[in-house]
Amino acid sequence: MRPSEYIAVKRDGHELTREQITTWIHSYTKGEIADYQMAAWLMAVYLKGMTAKETSALTDAMISSGESLDLSAFGHLTSDKHSTGGVGDKTSLILGPLAAACGIKVAKMSGRGLSHTGGTIDKLEAIEHLKTGLTTTELLKQVEDIGIVICGQTGDLAPADKLLYALRDVTATVDSLPLIAASIMSKKIAAGAHNIVLDVKVGEGAFMKTIDEAISLASMMVAIGSDLGRNVVAYITDMNEPLGRTIGNAVEVQEAVETLKGQGPKDLTDVCIVLATEMVHLAKQIPVEQAHQEVTEALASGRALHLFQQMVQAQEGIWDEQRNGPKMQSAPVEMQVLSRVDGYVDTIHALQLGTIAMELGAGRVRKEDAIDPSVGIVLQKQKGELCKIGEPLATIFARSKEDAKRAAQEIVKAIDISTSMPKLLPHYYAKVS
Numbered sequence: 001m002r003p004s005e006y007i008a009v010k011r012d013g014h015e016l017t018r019e020q021i022t023t024w025i026h027s028y029t030k031g032e033i034a035d036y037q038m039a040a041w042l043m044a045v046y047l048k049g050m051t052a053k054e055t056s057a058l059t060d061a062m063i064s065s066g067e068s069l070d071l072s073a074f075g076h077l078t079s080d081k082h083s084t085g086g087v088g089d090k091t092s093l094i095l096g097p098l099a100a101a102c103g104i105k106v107a108k109m110s111g112r113g114l115s116h117t118g119g120t121i122d123k124l125e126a127i128e129h130l131k132t133g134l135t136t137t138e139l140l141k142q143v144e145d146i147g148i149v150i151c152g153q154t155g156d157l158a159p160a161d162k163l164l165y166a167l168r169d170v171t172a173t174v175d176s177l178p179l180i181a182a183s184i185m186s187k188k189i190a191a192g193a194h195n196i197v198l199d200v201k202v203g204e205g206a207f208m209k210t211i212d213e214a215i216s217l218a219s220m221m222v223a224i225g226s227d228l229g230r231n232v233v234a235y236i237t238d239m240n241e242p243l244g245r246t247i248g249n250a251v252e253v254q255e256a257v258e259t260l261k262g263q264g265p266k267d268l269t270d271v272c273i274v275l276a277t278e279m280v281h282l283a284k285q286i287p288v289e290q291a292h293q294e295v296t297e298a299l300a301s302g303r304a305l306h307l308f309q310q311m312v313q314a315q316e317g318i319w320d321e322q323r324n325g326p327k328m329q330s331a332p333v334e335m336q337v338l339s340r341v342d343g344y345v346d347t348i349h350a351l352q353l354g355t356i357a358m359e360l361g362a363g364r365v366r367k368e369d370a371i372d373p374s375v376g377i378v379l380q381k382q383k384g385e386l387c388k389i390g391e392p393l394a395t396i397f398a399r400s401k402e403d404a405k406r407a408a409q410e411i412v413k414a415i416d417i418s419t420s421m422p423k424l425l426p427h428y429y430a431k432v433s
């Protein structure tokens, strides 16, 4: 078929075959299809959608456009996790070690943050000297030796996704559920794990704004996984408010370590235990209750913390034995934000807090921006807690007093205070499998 015919099939709402989609995507990756033709096709998909068969074929074509990580040496014991992105989302740093401490092989390739959402690789790089750029051989050796690695992408996984995502970004075609589902799943499946737990965030700080939308995306990704021979389960979790008490890089790593010591905030601890339990349940094929028991024991015994330490040291990061935590830089300026009224902390607006942290230097507006790992925000109060006039609501870590003052003015506007106890939102809403 000529390129215009592929476009016409989707424009008219018809179905392409698996073979046609493979040819179309591979030809584009090789540079044989012009960007304007692919952009027209993406817009047709955006407007007319794709069938489940087409979405699975698109994912498969994006996977076969590049390399895949071969984790077959670990059998079915491999579990990966992917979050659709949120504010204060440091779960990978906690549930990776939790699952690995239960005998699961965790080879996690993570990304960097963009806009108001953080990225696991940026967080890990807050640890002095820690290396996130590993070769495939180094990655496999570390999984073999200690059971866990969290690093940047090794090899050329799903190159078609990289090209398509860049084009979608500038042609208003990002927000299409089949395109998002295929994009996420192509990278996860190419990353090699047999079991995949998806954390689909919903709410004002997330990509998906409604639970229905999040469930539709989750269902598509689960269906793609089962079509392509993987076990995939998705959880719909809340992102109206930041997860835990910290937003930034070093502050989030510190909170992850506290959580692994059993001293983390309840919302963060609960979400990590639920997701890690699922990773263990899927990989070991044991009942959920038994997986939950193994995960809580890995946390309580300190084995998960020890694995986190081993991972940091294997990746050349510095561990401070005295503090029993990783060595990280602290910001030059620390400022408290005090409450101006008495009341209960109500909504802590995730999108606003994420944006304030990004403007402090914890995130990037453009991909090429440098970030400062030491800056960020620590919430002294979470939703439902009482606060009195003059009590600290948050602590800001900044590069300058001016940055801190600007952030303080915005933080006061981003935290609602009520005269009555607010209704607390669930940490997670649904499981899709």
Ligand code: URA
Binding pocket: 165, 174, 179, 180, 181, 183, 184
């Ligand atoms: N994240 C991805 O990896 N791809 C998308 O299309 C959207 C979010």
